Amino acid sequence: xxxxxxxxxxxxxxxxxxxxxxxxxxxxxxxxxxxxxxxxxxxxxxxxxxxxxxxxxxxxxxxxxxxxxxxxxxxxxxxxxxxxxxxxxxxxxxxxxxxxxxxxxxxxxxxxxxxxxxxxxxxxxxxxxxxxxxxxxxxxxxxxxxxxxxxxxxxxxxxxxxxxxxxxxxxxxxxxxxxxxxxxxxxxxxxxxxxxxxxxxxxxxxxxxxxxxxxxxxxxxxxxxxxxxxxxxxxxxxxxxxxxxxxxxxxxxxxxxxxxxxxxxxxxxxxxxxxxxxxxxxxxxxxxxxxxxxxxxxxxxxxxxxxxxxxxxxxxxxxxxxxxxxxxxxxxxxxxxxxxxxxxxxxxxxxxxxxxxxxxxxxxxxxxxxxxxxxxxxx
Amino acid sequence: xxxxxxxxxxxxxxxxxxxxxxxxxxxxxxxxxxxxxxxxxxxxxxxxxxxxxxxxxxxxxxxxxxxxxxxxxxxxxxxxxxxxxxxxxxxxxxxxxxxxxxxxxxxxxxxxxxxxxxxxxxxxxxxxxxxxxxxxxxxxxxxxxxxxxxxxxxxxxxxxxxxxxxxxxxxxxxxxxxxxxxxxxxxxxxxxxxxxxxxxxxxxxxxxxxxxxxxxxxxxxxxxxxxxxxxxxxxxxxxxxxxxxxxxxxxxxxxxxxxxxxxxx
Numbered sequence: 001x002x003x004x005x006x007x008x009x010x011x012x013x014x015x016x017x018x019x020x021x022x023x024x025x026x027x028x029x030x031x032x033x034x035x036x037x038x039x040x041x042x043x044x045x046x047x048x049x050x051x052x053x054x055x056x057x058x059x060x061x062x063x064x065x066x067x068x069x070x071x072x073x074x075x076x077x078x079x080x081x082x083x084x085x086x087x088x089x090x091x092x093x094x095x096x097x098x099x100x101x102x103x104x105x106x107x108x109x110x111x112x113x114x115x116x117x118x119x120x121x122x123x124x125x126x127x128x129x130x131x132x133x134x135x136x137x138x139x140x141x142x143x144x145x146x147x148x149x150x151x152x153x154x155x156x157x158x159x160x161x162x163x164x165x166x167x168x169x170x171x172x173x174x175x176x177x178x179x180x181x182x183x184x185x186x187x188x189x190x191x192x193x194x195x196x197x198x199x200x201x202x203x204x205x206x207x208x209x210x211x212x213x214x215x216x217x218x219x220x221x222x223x224x225x226x227x228x229x230x231x232x233x234x235x236x237x238x239x240x241x242x243x244x245x246x247x248x249x250x251x252x253x254x255x256x257x258x259x260x261x262x263x264x265x266x267x268x269x270x271x272x273x274x275x276x277x278x279x280x281x282x283x284x285x286x287x288x289x290x291x292x293x294x295x296x297x298x299x300x301x302x303x304x305x306x307x308x309x310x311x312x313x314x315x316x317x318x319x320x321x322x323x324x325x326x327x328x329x330x331x332x333x334x335x336x337x338x339x340x341x342x343x344x345x346x347x348x349x350x351x352x353x354x355x356x357x358x359x360x361x362x363x364x365x366x367x368x369x370x371x372x373x374x375x376x377x378x379x
Numbered sequence: 380x381x382x383x384x385x386x387x388x389x390x391x392x393x394x395x396x397x398x399x400x401x402x403x404x405x406x407x408x409x410x411x412x413x414x415x416x417x418x419x420x421x422x423x424x425x426x427x428x429x430x431x432x433x434x435x436x437x438x439x440x441x442x443x444x445x446x447x448x449x450x451x452x453x454x455x456x457x458x459x460x461x462x463x464x465x466x467x468x469x470x471x472x473x474x475x476x477x478x479x480x481x482x483x484x485x486x487x488x489x490x491x492x493x494x495x496x497x498x499x500x501x502x503x504x505x506x507x508x509x510x511x512x513x514x515x516x517x518x519x520x521x522x523x524x525x526x527x528x529x530x531x532x533x534x535x536x537x538x539x540x541x542x543x544x545x546x547x548x549x550x551x552x553x554x555x556x557x558x559x560x561x562x563x564x565x566x567x568x569x570x571x572x573x574x575x576x577x578x579x580x581x582x583x584x585x586x587x588x589x590x591x592x593x594x595x596x597x598x599x600x601x602x603x604x605x606x607x608x609x610x611x612x613x614x615x616x617x618x619x620x621x622x623x624x625x626x627x628x629x630x631x632x633x634x635x636x637x638x639x640x641x642x643x644x
Contacts, residue, residue: 029490029538063538068499095569098506099562103509110512344519346475 010069012042017050019043021073025059036069040076051079054088067096094182096289110163139336143266146259150255150267155259165268169230169338176225181213181280184221185287188212193296204298206306209288214311218281219319220367222273223326227359231334234265235355238338239348247339262339266331273327274320281319318379322370326363333358383444384409384541384573390439392425399425403439405592412567412574414607417594418622422578424468425603426594427545430575432460443541461489464534467542470526472518478505478529483534483586495496504532508562514597517526524555528562535566542566544576548583556580560587581625585611593619 008025027033044047059066070093074084086094116124149155192208238261241247247257289303337355341347386634392399399422409414415423428434429439432448438636441448443459451459472481482501486492492500505511508528517528527547534542547563548556564587567574578584584591586609591610595618603610603619611623621627 029492064500064503065496068496068503071503072499092569092571095565099565099569100503100506100511103506105506105512111515342519344474344517354387 008033008060010034010039012035012039013055013293014049015154017048018057019049019052019077021052021320022055022058023066024060026060027062027069029063031065031073033065033069035279036072040073043080045080047081049080049082052082052084053086056088056090059090062093067100070097071100080280088374114311135340136336139339142258142309143332143335145268146256146263149259150263155263156255157260157264161260162264162268164190165273165295169226170272173272174279176229177222177276177280178283180221180225181283182219182287184217185209185213185284185289186286186291188217188284189288193291197296202292203298203302203306205288205292205296205298206303207310209313210285210307211315213284214281214289214315214319216319216367218284219277219323219326220363222276222323222361223330223375224360225245226269226273226276226327227330227333227363230269231330231355231359232352234331234334235338235341235352236337236348238262239341239351239377242339242341243343243345243348249344257339262331263333265335268330269327269331270324273323273330277320277323278316281316314379318374322367325366325370329362329366330359333362381407383407383442384411385575386442387430388440388442390441391437392422392429392434393437394425398437400594400599400601403592403594405601405604407573407575408590409573410567410612412564412576412589414584414588414591415575415577415594416579416584416607417623418592418596419579421594421596422599423546423579423594427465427543427575427577431463431465431543432456458615461537462540463543464537464539464541466527466530466545466547468545469523470530472526472530472533474518477515477517478510478521478532481518481529482536485533489537498517500536501532504535505529507535507557508532510521522629524551524559527551527552527559530568531562534569538570539572541573541575544574544578546578546580547576548578548580553582556583563587579622581623583587584623593622 004026005026005028008027008031011021011022013020013022021039025031070089074097077084085188089097114289123314146155188209189205192205193202196202196204196208216312238247241261247261250257267310289300289307292298292303293300334355337358341351383406387403387405387407390403391401392403396398403426415426417423423565425434429436435449440450443462446455446459448456448459469573472478473484476484479498479501482504483497486497486500490497501514502511505513508531510525510528510532513521513529516531519628521529527550542563544563547559551559560583563574563576566572576588588607591604591607592601593610594600595602597618602616605613607623610619616621
């Protein structure tokens with residue numbers, strides 16, 4: 001069925017002042033074509049020629065490939081001051097050529113690539129950091145206003161949104177939290193057992209796992225999971241709304257997007273995070289018990305007793321408080337990146353990535369600060 | 380001139396069990412500017428999805444020339460669809476790429492041309508749609524009309540034999556819409572391509588359509604076909620007339636409606 005392509009060729013005939021371009025064969029995107037530069041070289045300085053005409057009797061099938069070559073040829077000739085008679089071309093090609101030149105390029109539209117000196121790159125990133133920090137402070141300010149409006153009972157948002165958000169970031173997150181916390185408890189128990197079994201003190205694995213989970217790892221792992229799960233979802237949701245002009249629409253209807261969209265998300269996460277943290281602590285302790293009971297001569301009841309003696313209310317409260325703080329930070333970074341999102345699909349991706357990165361950085365910094373403070377205060 | 384380019388044989392389209400349109404049967408000839416029209420929600424865009432291989436019909440088939448689109452295996456289908464180009468309603472440019480990268484994408488994927496040649500082809504295509512010099516712009520930096528024209532440049536990248544348009548003039552001002560219509564017509568004339576347009580823009584339908592089908596939402600099938608102007612002049616179906624005269628046929632006097640219809644034009 002496929003027709004073989006006839007070989008294409010282009011030659012020049014010089015007749016006194018007239019330059020005749022003979023085009024033969026098929027000029028298709030997948031065909032081999034002669035190098036136009038060799039033909040252009042035959043022009044010489046071009047001063048002896050006045051006019052360029054085409055001869056296309058033996059031209060076969062053609063497509064955009066021929067068009068680009070012709071455009072190159074015509075531009076080159078016109079630069080040399082040779083007038084080009086396009087009337088000698090087939091009518092389809094003439095039509096396309098007139099379409100191409102119908103809208104001439106506007107001056108100043110084309111972009112030049114500029115080499116930016118490295119000092120300017122450094123300066124720009126400094127300025128960007130500054131504007132990021134500014135945006136963060138403004139966002140925190142707005143959020144504070146919304147929260148205070150909420151406590152005065154003046155915030156406008158739909159309670160059903162709050163419940164849906166709580167459902168999304170609470171119960172729906174339980175399976176992943178279960179898995180991760182159980183494994184973290186398991187790992188802690190294994191790591192501890194290596195040292196403690198040297199002294200025959202396997203029972204103290206319960207102390208290690210219980211304290212480790214409740215003070216530190218339960219909250220931290222919950223925060224990391226929720227940052228990847230919910231923080232990213234917030235950024236993507238709000239970013240897509242930004243792309244679709246939905247946030248603009250809310251504003252024109254008299255809603256404050258900060259109250260209507262951000263507040264329920266932040267409140268949901270602050271409410272849910274401490275509960276998830278307690279759940280994660282419990283799962284971690286069970287994970288530790290699994291290892292201790294199955295590998296060492298410790299009974300389950302002994303392990304639980306030991307754990308109850310080891311953990312004080314204060315330890316649990318410290319962990320839960322930390323986790324609530326992480327909740328604020330995750331919601332903050334997710335919503336902030338979402339609201340700052342640009343208007344294209346790729347920017348939604350950027351917003352999501354940056355929400356997770358910002359969230360985890362915030363979490364780790366806050367955790368270090370709080371651990372140091374607790375240590376100094378002797379809590 | 381009137382050799383069949385695309386035939387739709389006895390096709391029924393459905394989402395799940397919900398039938399959108401049934402028993403569609405028509406032929407699109409080479410060189411036609413074929414208009415698929417009908418009220419919003421009647422399944423025009425769904426029909427387009429079936430023609431360009433994005434949605435499988437519940438029954439029936441689409442033929443490209445003699446070859447069946449939906450009986451064919453994946454490879455054949457890809458080969459058949461290679462000769463088509465689609466302009467989506469909002470342009471559907473990839474937002475993370477510049478215009479040049481968008482237009483170059485099918486060329487780098489499906490041809491073995493060098494980078495230099497691809498750059499020339501991209502500049503040519505952009506110049507054809509009146510966007511010379513905009514190679515390094517991102518879609519978000521352009522107006523809606525410009526995005527649409529850039530989408531057209533990408534649709535034409537591989538010199539398709541059939542070009543599909545989904546609501547080309549939606550969201551454009553009348554002058555831009557007219558320019559786009561002119562562009563579509565001259566592309567048909569000079570490239571010898573076949574054009575299939577889904578639209579409900581009356582001005583476009585009458586200005587450039589050479590043949591059309593009318594899809595009806597209530598009976599769930601096509602109730603009229605023919606050149607649009609002939610439909611306006613000769614159709615007796617009140618639904619078709621109401622559509623073609625912007626609802627003016629609510630009054631009972633048919634000849635008065637037709638007069639009004641011509642006044643609109």
